[in-house]
Amino acid sequence: MLATHSHTKEARYLNWAVDIALDWARQHPMVEPQRSMAWYDMAIGLRAYKLGYLVEAAARSDQVDDTAFSLLLSCAKLHLEALADPQFFAAHSNHGFYVAAGQMALARRLRSLPGMEPHRGQARERVHELVRRQFTPTGVHREHSPDYHRMVLDTFQGLIESELLDRTEFAPLIDRIQEALSWFVLPNNRLAMFGDTNHRDVLQEHRTRALNPALEFVLTRGSQGKPPGDRWRSFDDAGFFVARDRWPTGPEDYADCSYLAQTAGFHSRVHKHADDLSMVWYDRGREILVDAGKFGYLDRTTPESELGRAGFYYAHPSRVYVESTRAHNTVEIDGRSYQRRGVKPYGSGLLRSGEHQGVFYSGAHVRHDRTIRHARVLAFRPGEWLLVYDWLWDNLDQPHTYTQRFHLAPELDMTSAGSGFEVPLPDTRLHMVPLLSARALPAVRGRKEPEPLGWISRQDGEFQPCWTAAYQISGGASCSIATLLGFGERAPVPGESTASVRGDEVRLRWSRAGEEWEVGFGRPDREDFQFRVRHTSANGTALRRALNWLRGPRLS
Numbered sequence: 001m002l003a004t005h006s007h008t009k010e011a012r013y014l015n016w017a018v019d020i021a022l023d024w025a026r027q028h029p030m031v032e033p034q035r036s037m038a039w040y041d042m043a044i045g046l047r048a049y050k051l052g053y054l055v056e057a058a059a060r061s062d063q064v065d066d067t068a069f070s071l072l073l074s075c076a077k078l079h080l081e082a083l084a085d086p087q088f089f090a091a092h093s094n095h096g097f098y099v100a101a102g103q104m105a106l107a108r109r110l111r112s113l114p115g116m117e118p119h120r121g122q123a124r125e126r127v128h129e130l131v132r133r134q135f136t137p138t139g140v141h142r143e144h145s146p147d148y149h150r151m152v153l154d155t156f157q158g159l160i161e162s163e164l165l166d167r168t169e170f171a172p173l174i175d176r177i178q179e180a181l182s183w184f185v186l187p188n189n190r191l192a193m194f195g196d197t198n199h200r201d202v203l204q205e206h207r208t209r210a211l212n213p214a215l216e217f218v219l220t221r222g223s224q225g226k227p228p229g230d231r232w233r234s235f236d237d238a239g240f241f242v243a244r245d246r247w248p249t250g251p252e253d254y255a256d257c258s259y260l261a262q263t264a265g266f267h268s269r270v271h272k273h274a275d276d277l278s279m280v281w282y283d284r285g286r287e288i289l290v291d292a293g294k295f296g297y298l299d300r301t302t303p304e305s306e307l308g309r310a311g312f313y314y315a316h317p318s319r320v321y322v323e324s325t326r327a328h329n330t331v332e333i334d335g336r337s338y339q340r341r342g343v344k345p346y347g348s349g350l351l352r353s354g355e356h357q358g359v360f361y362s363g364a365h366v367r368h369d370r371t372i373r374h375a376r377v378l379a380f381r382p383g384e385w386l387l388v389y390d391w392l393w394d395n396l397d398q399p400h401t402y403t404q405r406f407h408l409a410p411e412l413d414m415t416s417a418g419s420g421f422e423v424p425l426p427d428t429r430l431h432m433v434p435l436l437s438a439r440a441l442p443a444v445r446g447r448k449e450p451e452p453l454g455w456i457s458r459q460d461g462e463f464q465p466c467w468t469a470a471y472q473i474s475g476g477a478s479c480s481i482a483t484l485l486g487f488g489e490r491a492p493v494p495g496e497s498t499a500s501v502r503g504d505e506v507r508l509r510w511s512r513a514g515e516e517w518e519v520g521f522g523r524p525d526r527e528d529f530q531f532r533v534r535h536t537s538a539n540g541t542a543l544r545r546a547l548n549w550l551r552g553p554r555l556s
Helices: 002-008 011-027 041-059 066-084 095-109 116-134 146-161 167-182 213-219 317-323 538-551
Strands: 232-235 240-244 259-263 279-283 286-289 331-333 350-356 359-368 372-381 385-394 400-407 415-417 420-424 429-434 439-445 467-476 478-487 506-512 515-521 532-537
Touching (some): 002 041, 011 041, 011 066, 041 095, 066 116, 095 116, 167 213, 240 350, 240 359, 259 359, 331 385, 359 515, 385 506, 420 439, 467 478, 478 506
Antiparallel strands (some): 240 259, 259 279, 331 400, 350 359, 359 372, 372 385, 415 420, 429 478, 439 467, 515 532
């Protein structure tokens, strides 16, 4: 209504909005943050700039009487008092941006009144603090969620485009933030669903005017802008790894790309799921491995409750599920979620990344429950295969059950195939096979009892069943689990693979489609990591064996 009034100047739109605001002001004559969500920090910030417009427009209208105008002005001053109060400013959260933005916008609207400049100065200082605390030097938002990265970017750039912040001062930072966002968009224009991120189409919903050529390229499906010069990016300070087979030449082949992204960051409890080292995978024109999504913020827990002690802010069963470890493509320990409360955030667990002989790799290392070390190495050959290796070790030498889980997009089907799993696709098949000894658990889809498993929430309030597969090792303090996911009509054949007890010498072998592969590496947290790939055709292997026999010692 306010936007329509701004465009048409018709009084009926302003009058309707004024009536709503006056009713609200009568219901909430004082700041009472503990009483209701009316004085929730983010709500105050979002309401403030609209209130500023109302006051300015009402001052120019002959249809708003003095009594109504005085009440609007009193409500605006009440909001400025609340916005200036440190208890409403959460510098560690995206909510702080909305508080600073609302304070800045409202103070500018009321700039002719005394005392407004201190408010504007405080808001500017807060923005600088927010930028320093919430974004890493590489431009990634620290709240573990690409969608909140997008939201804060929109707010931040809105302040600049409204000339509330100096464009020249913040242009380099905006450029980094936009360029980082371009890496979190899948080839189907959906955001990678890490943390509290919905299945959002950035092409339709992103309103930020792209200054960075990489984000412009993404938002126009390659018809404008320019893609980044490299095919993989490691955001070491944030804990994200992203790899693509290529950047497309234009809209026609934009969706026909391979994409892998991994999350390995823990900066705070804000929008942090129990998803350490999880990943999403898009290939062959479709989503393959998916994250659980957001579902929504329902049924707030208390810190003293069992869920609250475990790090869950909300108690709705579907919300608890999407936050839980079992809902993500990672390793679940003893059927419990990773602890997020009472433990120190580790920042970034991403230690290694690169490309070797056409294979992208990442290596990460984190700790769970203080005593359990978890190293994960991903090896990715776009369009062909993804290798997932996990090493876990309890320093207290206590036995555990380790379960490595994979979640497929809800559009895909899955069947068991021996010790592996098979996923039919329109043009091929996806096979999942273990390369080291582990027990395959039955595939699950849309289970509700005894606890939910095999679900995804792409939009708020929506819950879709999806297939999930798992490999499990029980009874030991340490384990190594290696799973290969490969495309082809026939399943890859595991070779003689080995992994040392301490995970510092790993060799994984298999053959597929007439080729033999060997991938070797050390532990990511050690200096001697050394990622290696050896690839030969089956004919080449047979010839090499024959030559070795001819050159070797002869039997008498």
